[in-house]
Amino acid sequence: MKTSILISLAVAAVVLAGCNEKTQEKAQETQEVAVQTVEKAKEVIANVAEKTKEQTQEVAQKVKEEAQEAAGTVAAKVDSALYGKCVACHGIDGKTKALGKSAVLAGQTQEELVTKLKGYKAGTINVAGMGMLMQGQVKDMSDVELEAVAAYIATFK
Numbered sequence: 001m002k003t004s005i006l007i008s009l010a011v012a013a014v015v016l017a018g019c020n021e022k023t024q025e026k027a028q029e030t031q032e033v034a035v036q037t038v039e040k041a042k043e044v045i046a047n048v049a050e051k052t053k054e055q056t057q058e059v060a061q062k063v064k065e066e067a068q069e070a071a072g073t074v075a076a077k078v079d080s081a082l083y084g085k086c087v088a089c090h091g092i093d094g095k096t097k098a099l100g101k102s103a104v105l106a107g108q109t110q111e112e113l114v115t116k117l118k119g120y121k122a123g124t125i126n127v128a129g130m131g132m133l134m135q136g137q138v139k140d141m142s143d144v145e146l147e148a149v150a151a152y153i154a155t156f157k
């Protein structure tokens with residue numbers, strides 16, 4: 001009787017030990033799978049983050065380009081508006097000799113035009129006796145406006 005109990009206990013111990021080993025193996029496997037899953041998830045997140053970054057950069061670039069284009073259009077409109085009051089005498093394309101007296105504006109560089117316009121503003125230029133008249137045209141314009149209108153006229157060929 002005692003011996004059989006001892007044997008049963010021994011068998012139970014062996015079986016339990018076996019089970020314990022299997023459980024440990026299982027736990028080990030589960031842990032490995034968990035680690036792999038986490039790695040995979042990290043990879044996926046990194047990929048999504050990279051893609052999102054690329055897409056955001058693309059959108060930002062597009063917005064930037066559109067904004068620059070819009071700004072360019074506005075700037076061109078402002079420049080041509082500044083030339084609006086000059087059209088009557090110098091012509092829409094800058095090819096008219098104003099009042100039959102001035103030189104033709106078309107073909108002049110922005111630099112030449114700015115120098116002349118600033119000269120008229122300062123009252124130091126009077127080529128055909130009409131310096132005062134031109135001073136009246138530009139005296140209320142800022143240097144920035146003179147440069148802008150000159151840049152616009154410089155596009156006339």
Ligand code: HEC
Nearest residue numbers: 085086089098099102103116126127128129130131134137
């Ligand atoms: C009422 C007519 C009239 C208007 C408007 C007028 N101008 Fe003139 N512009 C003249 C006359 C006339 C001269 C010649 C002045 C002189 O005797 O030096 C002249 C000269 C010039 C010159 C020098 C040309 C050269 O190469 O010698 C420039 C540049 C010029 N005008 C630009 C402008 C601009 C820019 C505007 C508009 C903001 C303007 N003018 C408006 C009549 C006009």
